[in-house]
Amino acid sequence: MPEYSLREMMILAAAREIRDEDIVFCGTGMSMIAAMAAKHINAPHSIIFFETGGIDSQLLELPFSVGDPRVMVGTSINAGLAESFGILQNPFTGPKVVGIFGAAQIDRYGNLNTTCIGDYWRPKARFPGCGGACDAASYAGRTIIFMQQEKRKFVERVDYLSTPGWILGPGGREEAGLPEGGPTMVITDMGVMRFDEESKEMYIHSTYPGIRPQQIQEQMEIEIDVSRAMEEKPPTEEELALLRERIDPQRLII
Amino acid sequence: MQSPPRVAGQSIMNVDDKVMDLSKAIHRFVHDGDHVSIGGFTITRNPMALAYEIIRQGKKNLHVYVHSHGQAFDLLIGAGCTDAIELSYGGTARFSPGGGIRFKKAIEGGKIRFEDYTNFQMTLRFMAGSMGLPFMPIRSLRETDVFKKWGFDEKLRKKNARIPPKKMAMVDNPFARDGREEKIVLVPAINPDVTIIHVQQVDRQGTVRIKGLTYTDVEQAKAAKYLIVSCEELVDTEVIRENPDQNQIPFFMVDAVVLVPYGAHPTACYGYYDYDPLHFNLYKEMAPDDGTFRQYLDEYVFGVKSHEEYLEKIGKDRLSQIRADPRLGYRPGLDRR
16 A cells, blocks of 8 residues: 555545546645645546636646636636626535535534634634635535644634534525535545435534544534444555646645 | 727826836835725635735735735735735635635634625625615525624624625615515625736726626725736736727726736636636645744745745746646646645
């Protein structure tokens, strides 16, 4: 088995979830490299677009931000925010979109906090804010979430609900006036969580090689179903070679 | 070159020349207490030269509007020019992990009033303002704290006529049928006193050509009473009107045109230069501490009289290192660590 980092495992776990027919809405950082990896490995026809207005970006180099000039090259069109959020809110195109982004806190229904820890008006810690993730998660057909596996990040109630997941469970999105869709996958540095079809609650879907489900549970404040956990397939030589040589040769993210 | 067609008797050359220097543009169109919107996105096309000049002129109590903003926003907050911000994202991505350094510090320290929106909401708010509408509808975001938690309380909203009485509203959809989409969220328009943007090309009259992504610059520009545009290049009117389908803002909406090459440094300007990783890393080092942040301002903002002097400080070598490849629009292989 080749040697790999947990970041590489996370990126590939997300890439494997992207399908050839997907339109991928990318956040900053890990999301971008996962979308690029999918295009090189398993979903060559997937379309990458950014909230900033770059539609079908070719990404010859890894961008640092969704506003990076690197997202403007070889696109189908270069537009602006109104165009991209229009694609998401549009009932014909929105459901084809898979959103990928990270968060600081998550609850069992996949609701996210990217705004602050503690009181909103006088927070203990302030983060950048919801940006376009809230809009994307509201309208996209499905979403993939990157998290660091830490106890304080998997909580019963997020301090600030920046981005909606399944809201309060079954029927939650419908009641909130949101289209179908919702989070399907949470990828951490220890494994992959998914959401139960019925209850919409998070459960452990797979653990990375050498990690036990109970170890993941210990890194969460919420208690979730660990009984269905399988082992995630480790990265292959080919996947790693692409990631290291083609996608992130400067090791900016991996 | 052949002149573009025009109606006989109407010359496009007799409109006011709007070109002025940096200091005059800010002096004339930005005043203490103004509501200011800033164009650009995180690490690209921030109107840095304009922001530096606002700081140099010591403007105070600005009410600032952005969607996802980075360096200019962070500096204006850090330098104490603004006491209220409306935003969706504050940060320069990898160059400020966890959020814009001075932005984060100001909020955590209770030094500034702030209100959060989503990127789409901010875009729709500028769009409403640009079209003279009081609001724009957006498909539900009502189960989020973005909807539920107001940054500005009712008292302040009552007292300050420039802030809408409500952050947002949920209303009945008058076109609802069969119980579907019965409610819709409305976000209020923004009409800033002044918008500042940095673009690639403008002519002396003010016709604007943005290359690459426009972000929400066009809506922000049109929503404002006054518009200051700084640019990499001044282009002849005949030339910019040769390909008008590449232009975004008509000249009569522009109040000041300021020629400032590298006017977005250290952020990127597509087709001209990349972002400057070394300068961003320097800022990352100096911005967290009040003392070193002050040193940063003294050196790069107060210590220079003009943007030319600022660029001399950055150095010719550095500027040539980030110069864009004309085909790609950025600098391929730039060391970005």
